[in-house]
Amino acid sequence: MWDCSAPKKEPAVLLVIANAPKDPLARTRGARLADMAAADFSRRLAGTLPRVLLAAAPADRIGALVDGFEALGFAAFSCDPAAAPNDEDRLLVRGIEAGAGALAFLDGQGNRHSYVGAAVSLIQRGVRVTTTSETVTTNERRLDVGKAVLTGGLMITSKFQKQSVRTEEVREAFLLLQRNDGQPDAMIYERRVDYRFLGADKQPASHANLERTLARLRALAPDTPVDDRVARPGFVSGLPLTSCDPVDLGLYLVTLACTRGF
Secondary structure, eight states: OOOOSOOOOOOEEEEEEEEOOSOHHHHHHHHHHTTOOHHHHHHHTOSSSSEEEEEEEETTTHHHHHHHHHHTTOEEEEEOGGGOOOGGGSEEOOEEEEETTEEEEEOTTOOEEEEOGGGEEEEEEEEEEEEEEEEEEEEEEEEOHHHHHHTTTSOOEEEEEEEEEEEEEEEEEEEEEEESSSSOOEEEETTSSBOGGGGGGOOSSHHHHHHHHHHHHHHHOTTSOEEOGGGSTTTTTTSOOOSSOHHHHHHHHHHHHHHTTO
16 A cells, blocks of 8 residues: 655754854855855854854754864754753742852742752853733724714714734843753742842842842852853844744753853
8 A cells, every 4th residue: 555645854953053263264165065155154153152054954964064064163063942941841940048158949839949059050141031912902982973964963973992902022031050960950030039038138129139149149159150142132033933932942052052162
């Protein structure tokens, strides 16, 4: 019996460049390897690295492409967007407890999670933008000449409904603490955490409190790198659309780049 179903396609993955040589010849050869015009190649790599060079690289060719770019002096790697962690995989911090030279995180159920500075390999700073839309219906009265004529001027207006869409954009800074001990990464959102642990250092503004929280975290892990690439203008907006949230994809790309020393 013939199978007339369409052949299964290999999943497409991202080809990412974490570092690029300055040598014009290497860039020319890189554009040729990616089968791109030189101008398009340069545009894709403009801005903060890592950058996605190819958003749908064939899975059966990605290994050869990565090797080819590495041979030209680029730092390249492949990435499956589906593997990017999101907030369902993380500890969402709602409160923080301060002790003698130590901190502990509280989740939404009040469970306590110890903060071990030595177990944090990277702290990422970023901003998550949430957009909500709401349909608003309002009632208006308008002049109705026809009704005024028919009623002898007793009724001159009619009631109309007007619908409009109200869009609200909320920007919220965060700190992502990435652990290397098998425990979930911790996400601290600017306006979702209780800052009473700061005591006399607590400020009226939430952003100032997030900064002071970062200072406390760094004091317990002074050697842990802090990366702000996800918060830089144009970094997240320059990523291709995938099945993954753009901010989570950006965090994942930076993580992979950092593991390679970039």
